[in-house]
Amino acid sequence: MSRITIARRLVLAAALLLGAGAAQAQQTRPSVQALDERPASAIFIGNSFFYYNNSMHGHLRSLITGAGERRPFSGVSVTISGSGFEWHDVESYFRPNALGSYSFDNDNNIVFNNRARLFDIAVMMDCSQCPIHPRLGSVFTDYAKRHSETVRRHGAKPVFFMSWAYADKPEMTEQLAEAYTRAGNDNDALVIPAGLAFARSIRERPELNLYVADKRHPSLAGTYLAATTTYAAIFGTSPEGNRYTAGLEPETARFLQTVAWQTVRDYLGTRRAAN
Structure with missing residues (x-):
């Protein structure tokens, strides 16, 4: 890595540090700090930020396995490239005998699901x-x-995913954090602070690139950080020490696990859940 590149990232980290200080002073606090029960199924509704690097829900399942948990968890991702909230027909995602109605086991046998409710979150x-x-x-x-x-009409709970700033627009961090936190409070919904986790990682280790070349979409490290933050927020459990590293260097994965847990703990006031 060139000295110029390192210098640029250090400048970016300094800007994020200043922005984070203002955010901590002015940021609206989330009113929902945890889910009232552990989810066993989830639908991810969004765009390419979710489906990059083999999809967020796949990494979440691997983190559950990497923690040595045997409790079942199923995830489905419904994404549209470049989509906003209004592009999605969420009502249709809960129609009977459609999304998540069957899957395949390791031997490629079809398994029909018969759950009381299609998705928990x-x-x-x-x-x-x-x-x-x-x-x-x-x-x-x-x-x-x-x-x-x-x-909620379909028996599930809404959860908002706070996305991250563009690599060259760090001021977006505070703005997005405020918008998602207010939306969470207005709708009694948990918010996953992925954007704040990105900012913390860049402050602490600016040389670790969380983006691909477009400065918007996540690198594998970025997706892994978002997934570990999701894991920490929805389960109230630290991902530190998780065996699943997504193919990243173990030391890098450990750093991102810690960043995710520290961010969730600071934002939601989460304490480590009992095993």
Whole structure:
């Protein structure tokens, strides 16, 4: 890595550090700090930020296995490239005998699912800048409410996924954090602070690249950080020491696990759950 590249990342880290200090002073606090029961199934509704690097829900399942847990968990991802909240017909995702109605075992045998409810939680994300866009912010607020009501009508709980700032626009971190936190509070929904985890990682280790070349989508390290933050938030359990590393260097994975847990703990006030 060139000295110029390192210098640029150090400047970015300094900017994020300053932004984070302001965020801590002014940030609205989340009113929902934990789910009231452990979810056994989830639908991820969003865009390419979810499906990059073989999909967020797949990494989440691997983290559950990597923790040595035997409790079942199923995940489904419904994503549209570039999509905002209003692109998704969430009502249709809960129709009978459709999404998640069957899967395949290790021997490629079809397994039909017969669950009392299709999904326990719906993890939802708007487009990467929609919540803070001057023309789309009201759409975000409107559909956060609409989709939360739809999800609850089908017996599931809404969860919002706070996305991250673009690599060259660190000021988005505070803005997105505020928008998602307010939406979570307005709709009695848990918020996963992935964007804050990205900012913390960049502050502490700016040389670790969380982005691909477009400065928006996640590298494998970025997806892994988002997945470990999701794991920590929805289960209230630290991912530190998890055996699943997504093929990253073990030391890198350990660092990201710690960042995820520290971020969730600071944002949600989460304490380590009992095993």
